[in-house]
Amino acid sequence: MIEIKELYKSFDTAGTTVHAVENVSLDIEAGDVYGIVGYSGAGKSTLVRCINLLERPDSGSIRVEGFGTIRCARGSAFCTPEGGAEQPLSEKQLKTLRRDMGMIFQHFNLLDRSTVFDNIAYPLKHSGRSRAEIKARVLELLDLVELRDKINAYPSQLSGGQKQRVAIARALANNPRILLSDEATSALDPDATESILRLLQDLNRKLNLTIVLITHEMAVVKAICGKVAVMENGRVVEQGNVYDVFSEPQANITRKFVDSSSGLGRINKLIDQHANVLSGGGTLIRLTYNKDCVGESLISEVSRRFGVNMNILLGSLELLQGSPLGGLIVLVEGSMDARREAIAFLCEHNVIVEVIEHG
Ligand SMILES: Nc1ncnc2c1ncn2[C@@H]1O[C@H](COP(=O)(O)OP(=O)(O)O)[C@@H](O)[C@H]1O
Ligand SMILES: [Mg+2]
Structure with a gap:
């Protein structure tokens, strides 16, 4: 749909150059x-x-399916319509x-002195539609964002979420x-x-x-x-x-x-606060779950097999796209050899193991 290739954009301000976008390619x-x-x-x-x-890119290209490719070089923009030849990008294009491409923003960017109806109708002006057609389209959009009862309200009378709904309806006005x-x-x-x-x-x-x-x-x-x-x-x-x-x-x-966002971010604080968790000679490890393996079930087996203590200090588990995501922070205590063997065993069982610190 959108293919971005080697996009660059920098800004010159007060003698310094900020490379805001550098060599970005996305599909x-x-x-x-x-x-x-x-x-x-x-x-x-x-x-x-x-x-x-x-914002006009300094260089790079953007292909939009059904539209064509825009290529920028040294401040100029060119357009190759699908199936056509490259030419300077026109206003019409x-x-x-x-x-x-509709766009919505953090602060909604609504017209404060206009009603919800007028805000949504705004991009439909000059679209060649009759007043009746515009009204029908606005009502359709209000239904889409579930805000029909606010049709005559002003932005100041709306909650943040409602304002964003208006902005979404406006962004979608031209399909x-x-x-x-x-x-x-x-x-x-x-x-x-x-x-x-x-x-x-x-x-x-x-x-x-x-x-x-x-x-x-x-x-x-x-x-x-x-x-x-x-x-x-x-x-x-x-x-x-x-x-x-x-x-x-x-x-x-x-x-x-x-x-x-997972709660495991507290690990650094935990280590700072409990520098002594390691004073007894343990190894602090992080186990990461993935689709194929949830580490928890291995914990007791490892501790039995190798005679180590596995103390779970932090844990986090959630479902993302239907698969488990998360991990455990575990303090492994035992002889150095036993700890090594335990860690090797976990690795062999598809758990991602990362040694945070050895005590
Ligand atoms: N119009 C501008 N003029 C000068 N510098 C800008 C301009 N817009 C963005 N920048 C700079 O480009 C960098 C990226 O900004 P921005 O794209 O707004 O980041 P983000 O949206 O991730 O917070 C920042 O260092 C910002 O100060
Ligand atoms: Mg930003």
Whole structure:
């Protein structure tokens, strides 16, 4: 649906250059809910703004299925329509591209002096539709986001979640195939977040809407994304299926994100607070569960077989896409040889074992 290749975007401010997006390549398939996660400043917003050319990439290309390929080089943009020849990108093509991509934001960006009806009708102006057609479309959209009773309300009379529903309806007014969501739930309380995520998931299924979802919150990715890219310093450091990325994170930053949302993030604090957990000569290990193995059942077997104590200090387990995800932090006590054998045994049984510290 969207194929991004070797995209670069930098900003020059006050004599310094910020490389906001550096060599990003992504492949987003039709119908995906594709998460892009990273801390503040990672380049997520710049990347998504490059996708609909609100920001002009310095270089790289973006292919959008059914539209064509946009190639940027040295500040200029060119378009190769599907089956056509490359030419400078025209205003008309840019409009067509943007029509196909709705966008929602953290702060909703509604027109405060306009009613819900007028906010949603706004993008339908100049679309060649009659007033009656516009009204029918707005009502249809209000039903879609379950907000018909607020048709005459002003944004100030709505809750955050309701405002985002209006913004979603407005973004979908022209039947885009793609929805770009930039931190759409970041200003919402947990209940509203949950209901907006459910709505996005419904829209994805009902309309086969492809969603690119930017967030700094892991929980959001876990809730509705099928694929994820992790960004740091303008680069995509890891990408793939959500379960694969979160069950075996490769990059440090991904591990940090995973830990922050799983409870195992407390391990560092635990080690600091209990420097003495190791004073008795134990080995602190982390066992990671994956699809094929839940480590817990092996714990008692290992302790019997090798005569070691396996003290579970922290545990976390959740289901992600129907498979177990999580792990245990275990203090292994016993002779050095027994500890080594125990760890080797766990490794042989498909548990990912990581030695955190030897006492
Ligand atoms: N218009 C701009 N001018 C200058 N610097 C910018 C601009 N937009 C973004 N940046 C810089 O680019 C980097 C990435 O920003 P952004 O894409 O907003 O990150 P994120 O959305 O992940 O928080 C930051 O260092 C930010 O300060
Ligand atoms: Mg941002």
